[in-house]
Amino acid sequence: MTVVSVAHALAGKIPEGGEVTVRGWVRTVRASNGLAFVNVSDGSGFAPIQVVATDALANFDDIKRLTPGCSVIATGRLVKSQGKGQSFEIQGQGLEIVGWVEDPLTYPIQPKPMSPEFLREVAHLRPRTNLFGAVTRIRDCLAKAVHRYFHENGYYWISTPIITTSDAEGAGQMFRVSTLDMANLPRGENGGIDFSRDFFGKETFLTVSGQLNVEAYCLALSKVYTFGPTFRAENSHTTRHLAEFWMVEPEIAFADLAEDARVAEDFLKYLFRAVLDERADDMAFIAERVQKDAITRLETFVNAPFERIEYTDAVSLLQKSGRKFDYPVEWGLDLQTEHERWLTEEHVGRPVVVTNYPEHIKAFYMRLNDDGKTVAAMDVLAPGIGEIIGGSQREERLDILDARMAQFGLDPEHYQWYRDFRRYGSVPHAGFGLGFERLVVYVCGLSNIRDAIPYPRAPGSAEF
Amino acid sequence: MTVVSVAHALAGKIPEGGEVTVRGWVRTVRASNGLAFVNVSDGSGFAPIQVVATDALANFDDIKRLTPGCSVIATGRLVKSQGKGQSFEIQGQGLEIVGWVEDPLTYPIQPKPMSPEFLREVAHLRPRTNLFGAVTRIRDCLAKAVHRYFHENGYYWISTPIITTSDAEGAGQMFRVSTLDMANLPRGENGGIDFSRDFFGKETFLTVSGQLNVEAYCLALSKVYTFGPTFRAENSHTTRHLAEFWMVEPEIAFADLAEDARVAEDFLKYLFRAVLDERADDMAFIAERVQKDAITRLETFVNAPFERIEYTDAVSLLQKSGRKFDYPVEWGLDLQTEHERWLTEEHVGRPVVVTNYPEHIKAFYMRLNDDGKTVAAMDVLAPGIGEIIGGSQREERLDILDARMAQFGLDPEHYQWYRDFRRYGSVPHAGFGLGFERLVVYVCGLSNIRDAIPYPRAPGSAEF
Secondary structure (H helix, E strand, O other): OOOOOOHHHHHOOOOOOOOEEEEEEEEEEEEOOEEEEEEEEEOOOOOOOOEEEEOOOHHHHHHOOOOOEEEEEEEEEEEOOOOOOOOOOEEEEEEEEEEEOOOOOOOOOOOOOHHHHHHHHHHOOHHHHHHHHHHHHHHHHHHHHHHHHHHHOEEEEEEOOOOOOOOOOOOOOEEEEEEHHHHHOOOOOOOOEEEEHOOOOEEEEEEOHHHHHHHHHHHOOOOEEEEEEOOOOOOOOOOOOEEEEEEEEEEEEOOHHHHHHHHHHHHHHHHHHHHHHHHHHHHHHHHOOOOHHHHHHHHHHHHHOOEEEHHHHHHHHHHHHOOOOOOOOOOOOOOOHHHHHHHHHHHHHOEEEEEEEHHHHHHOOOOOOOOEEEEEEEEEEEEEOOEEEEEEEEEOOHHHHHHHHHHHOOOOOHHHHHHHHHHHHOOOEEEEEEEEEHHHHHHHHOOOOOOOOOOOOOOOOOOO | EEEEEEEHHHOOOOOOOEEEEEEEEEEEEEEOOOOOOEEOOOOOOOEEEEEEEOOOOOOHHHHOOOOOOOOEEEEEEEEEOOOOOOOOOEEEEEEEEEEEEEOOOOOOOOOOOOOHHHHHOOOOOOOHHHHHHHHHHHHHHHHHHHHHHHHEEEEEEEOOOEEEOOOOOOOOOEEEEOOOOOOOOEEOOOOOEEEHHHHOOOEEEEEEOOHHHHHHHHHHOEEEEEEEEOOOOOOOOOOOOOOOOEEEEEEEEOOOOHHHHHHHHHHHHHHHHHHHHHHHHHHHHHHHHHHOOOEEEEHHHHHOEEEEEEHHHHHHHHOOOOOOOOOOOOOOOOOOHHHHHHHHHHHHHHEEEEEEEEEEOOOOOOOOOOOOOOEEEEEEOOOOOOEEEEEEEEEEOOHHHHHHHHHOOOOOOOOOOHHHHHHHHOOEEEEEEHHHHHHHHHHOOOOOOOOOOOOOOOOOEEOO
């Protein structure tokens, strides 16, 4: 008796007729004429395996009473299946029932289509559905591909601080982190909160980005990246925003904006190739049930060279498009999703890198171009979603950085450490940020970003 | 001209005499008789590369003025080095100076031994030192090995929520997360804080562990793990504690405590083998400068079968040891580090898995053994550090879980979702937790855990 995963049993690597044991949860049961067909899933891959039990089994009466969600251990001979759409099945020699379902009629996960809205209410059980099993495996595949890509290309992973005193964007809305007794706050002499008595002896927040921190490592180890959670306390409860999400942020020494864009393109294509190669089973389900072109659009993405367009040219194109947009198009204004999608979907029909945005709509740390009006920033736009990556070359010239900080009203004292990199062997460098859940939404064709994380609205989670 | 990393140039894969370009920061400079020897590091590996410049170069006067920390781009022919301890060097045909050091005398990172205490004060620059370069690359190697091990063994990565409403241990001290205006807190009818007006509509905290959450995925996908930050607001500012640290938490369906221990052993050995294979350069430095037996103790670890000892037997052994301990040894009390280290270092001389601890000193979710007095918990103890992994089989029987929750004074209503897994196809399952920074401390022989994270005492970080 060899215990194997269902995915392994179905993969055709075990000699036919070999005896195996699989363990998992019942998806469906069908019983008739002294036979029971029990579909068992262990989540190792998309497909369950069919176990055929006969009334020769001593516990056949119990087996007939199995319902979706019961846990079992099945042992038997692996044989080619006669059934459509399955490679192998198990001729059951034993089917041990490990755990029953307390009240089958109220068990929330039934073998029928269930809406994502309903499943968000029982988020702790939704991993047992086809959809969320697939999303979880695809998410895992993408995360592993992130680390593998950077490993193969000589980048080191850096875990930047989650609890922080600084605000990387100079503007983000942040969550406060504190152990002060809120019912009895310590007050300073002027009546304000005395944060010197808080856990860290000062006011602290959840990070909005690891970028400024990771620059320290970039300017010593040359190629680095973060992959960790970040937080935005923005009260925009839309289907596109999360308060807590994971970000991938590579940072590359001696790189300019063109190199930054080249890496972004190479990186995204690597990730999508990994999903197509490694999760064909789950992607087939996504294409069948969630988004028809889920596979073909990734294939197109992987094979298409990205277009490059300057922001200034993008504005002209939009203005001449003859299209009516909800938001105004004018040099100096940021591009909205409708503009981005027109550019990538209708005008170019491929992913587009828009570069060199007006300096006043971008962050203080982005490198000022020679025109004095734009900065070396880029957004990567993809058909079907719009912006998927944002990045920039960083300002490596101390005098210009100081001028930019003054312009943004930032206290240079607070950024002394960040200025240091420009005082000590400054080099050009660039990087970008990829919202990981946004990537999952895109690959899985989800319409609500809360379905791209393990725990929306789940007990134990505050995200909703 | 091919741009390569210093590690690649030194690896012997480029044909001798080939022309290469490397980019990085000056470590040391020595000039005499119309020659300058410039050691350049880009952090791609431990060793810098020596660039030999002659006074035939137009900017030779500037090259002579280079100091540690300056950034350069060096181009030249790669040739076998005559010098001791270096494989190749570059005969410089060009040495472009990219960035100077503003005031070389006050530049904090000098080519001389510097204490970790001093470097914690300039944490944003310490990645440029030999020690922190090595720690960063080893940390990256360990993190990648964590993901690779689980990938090769069929586990899926789950990112459990950071902001949470529940406390996985039932006891941990937690950081509060809030967007309420502390200077003007909303009050409820009874005068208490009105958390319904906070960001998530209720009181929220930073997670202390992803374990309870990840169980939902284990009981659907069978083999899963978390690898993410966790938080403890414990006011123990020792060299062994962090308020913010990363944890690895696998969770395995259909596993008992013996299988849990087997995976823990296999996993740790895999990680250490990865470091020995992939970071020989950095480990050689650690062994030379930080911890003499750094390499040999990992080799011993990898080759030694772990011992298994029951807690009850461990207490007897300690009592009969004739050794005087600072803390009392008695059945029912937890083991202290001095006890753990005696067991693993002096009594066994190898890693030890201690199993089946008294139920009242362990968490409510651990499986009650048939003796009614102990739970199926384990601690993995390693020579040189003590406890490195803690784990348990989880209580899968609803009636016993309910009794345990009552005993610990936990509200079953709050854990309804966790109870659900025992109502719907419950199966035995087990898992463990590994503090990632503790692992880095062990491998790198560090004496302060704040040197195992990128940003202790750094500007922008609240950890100190």
